[in-house]
Amino acid sequence: xxLDVLLEFLRFGVLSIGGGFAxxxxxxxxxxxxRSWLTAQVFIDGWSLGQFVPGPNMLAMAFYGYRIEGLLGxxxxxxxxxxxxxxxxxxxxxxxxxxxxxxxxxxxxxxILPIGFGFGAGGVYTLARASIVDLLGVGLGLGLLVLxxxxxxxxxxxxxxxxxxxxxLKFLY
Amino acid sequence: xxxVASKEIFKAFLLIGVTAFGGGGSAHVQYHLxxxxxxxxxxxxxxxxxxxxxxxxxxxxxxxxxxxxRLGGWRGGLLAMLGVNLPGFLVILLLALLYSSxxxxxxxxxxxxxxxxxxxxxxxxxxxARVAPSxxxxxxxxxxxxxxxxxxxxxxxxxxxxxxxxxxxxxFFEYQRENHAA
Numbered sequence: 051x052x053l054d055v056l057l058e059f060l061r062f063g064v065l066s067i068g069g070g071f072a073x074x075x076x077x078x079x080x081x082x083x084x085r086s087w088l089t090a091q092v093f094i095d096g097w098s099l100g101q102f103v104p105g106p107n108m109l110a111m112a113f114y115g116y117r118i119e120g121l122l123g124x125x126x127x128x129x130x131x132x133x134x135x136x137x138x139x140x141x142x143x144x145x146x147x148x149x150x151x152x153x154x155x156x157x158x159x160x161x162i163l164p165i166g167f168g169f170g171a172g173g174v175y176t177l178a179r180a181s182i183v184d185l186l187g188v189g190l191g192l193g194l195l196v197l198x199x200x201x202x203x204x205x206x207x208x209x210x211x212x213x214x215x216x217x218x219l220k221f222l223y
Numbered sequence: 224x225x226x227v228a229s230k231e232i233f234k235a236f237l238l239i240g241v242t243a244f245g246g247g248g249s250a251h252v253q254y255h256l257x258x259x260x261x262x263x264x265x266x267x268x269x270x271x272x273x274x275x276x277x278x279x280x281x282x283x284x285x286x287x288x289x290x291x292x293r294l295g296g297w298r299g300g301l302l303a304m305l306g307v308n309l310p311g312f313l314v315i316l317l318l319a320l321l322y323s324s325x326x327x328x329x330x331x332x333x334x335x336x337x338x339x340x341x342x343x344x345x346x347x348x349x350x351x352a353r354v355a356p357s358x359x360x361x362x363x364x365x366x367x368x369x370x371x372x373x374x375x376x377x378x379x380x381x382x383x384x385x386x387x388x389x390x391x392x393x394x395f396f397e398y399q400r401e402n403h404a405a
Contacts (some may be wrong), residue, residue: 066384069282093361099318102336104244105311108281112312114318119357124316132308136288140300142274143292154260154394157401159366160360162392165386166273167358168371170249174347175376181340186363187352190338194345204252204344206242216338217331 051193055115055123059130070108070131087118096130108132188220227262227294229302232275236287236306244311247343248283250350254292258353262294266357277386300356363396 055173058080064072072082074097081088088096096117102111115127182191194212197203203211235255243251249272256263263271271293275285284304291303358363367389374385 064279067277067279068279069379069382070280071277085233091387095322098336099315101246101340102244102332103311103314104242105240105307105309105349106248106284107246108282108284109308109311109315113319113322114316116316117322121316124319126281128312130307132280132284132304135278135285136300136304138278138280139275139285139288139304140292140297142278143300145224146274146293151279153401154326157394157397160364160389160397161390162273162276162386163269163360164358164364164368165371165393166269166276167354167388168368169276169375169382170272170347170351170354171368172372173249174247174344174351175372177340177347181246181337181344187265187341191345195348197347199352200348205251208346209242209244212338212342212345213273213335214338216336216341217334218361220331220334220337 052119052122052126054085055087055119056130059111059115059127060133061130063134065129066131082113088114092117106132109221186223190215190219229295229298232291232295232299233302233306235262236303237310238306239287240307240310243283243307244339246340247347247350250343250346252283252286253350253354256290256348263290264357265354267293269354269357273392278381279354331351361400362395363393363400367393367396 062070062073062077062080065076078090078093082090082093095112096110096113100107100112103109106213109128111127112124116124119126146155150159178191182188190212194203194208197207197211198205238257239248239251253265253268253272259263264401268290271290272286273280276288277283280290284307287307288300288304292300305340358368370389371385374380374389375382
């Protein structure tokens with residue numbers, strides 16, 4: 051069973067090129083329908099908790115693993131999901147040090163910088179559409195934007211300020 | 224790019240691992256590595272960010288591992304990965320233990336999460352604005368960024384396909400430009 055958990059999450063880890071979000075549907079299919087390891091409700095709750103905890107939101111995998119097979123399951127699920135990325139990230143850094151001065155690498159770099167920026171902008175757009183649902187949200191976002199850009203508020207302070215204001219707004223309205 | 228001691232790498236990423244939540248984690252990495260510590264230039268950061276889009280696995284963890292490995296070899300990569308994963312891993316284990324017994328504090332939690340998610344948008348916008356000059360050094364680069372944005376956020380095409388199509392186009396533009404300059 052533990053090995054099954056490890057192998058399924060390892061498969062997710064290998065398949066999730068460009069991040070875990072592309073795999074939500076596939077994970078739900080395997081974990082909820084095919085394997086019946088989790089209920090749909092636990093799957094969704096685990097996903098939200100992954101957004102809540104600091105660090106990678108794919109830490110939701112550790113939550114799933116814990117629900118399936120306890121503490122060892124949590125480690126197995128985390129290990130499976132994250133290891134392919136860890137290995138390839140380090141290998142990519144090593145390889146890049148060797149080739150970065152070649153003309154091909156320079157052209158590659160010129161191409162991926164704007165493309166990466168486009169993906170980054172896409173991420174912000176998706177995040178904004180999911181999180182800003184009313185005028186209050188727009189106001190909060192703009193206020194924080196001014197503080198961050200003009201007053202050089204650090205992201206850490208902004209996160210706690212934004213979270214606190216979110217609680218206040220929730221109770222007022 | 225500076226060579227950084229392992230201990231410093233671990234400390235920096237542990238701080239990111241504690242404070243980056245609610246999405247937009249890469250903006251935190253940019254802030255700490257480029258603005259606060261000056262270990263990477265804006266361009267090097269954007270290079271790391273763009274490169275990990277092509278790798279398997281969670282992008283944010285990969286961004287940390289990859290930039291850690293650039294700063295301190297494989298040891299730096301592993302320590303960056305550990306620093307950024309450990310705090311959240313412990314928190315989510317705790318939440319998994321308590322899972323059956325919480326509820327009731329839902330308003331507090333959802334309010335906080337909504338506020339944090341909106342903050343993540345603001346943090347990411349500022350990070351994008353700061354990195355824009357590095358992304359847009361040539362005229363075709365604006366078109367490439369727009370195409371990547373549309374394919375990713377509006378048309379929801381798998382990132383791998385977008386890369387396979389756009390990277391060769393971008394490289395072609397770059398070769399043309401180089402030949403004109405020469």
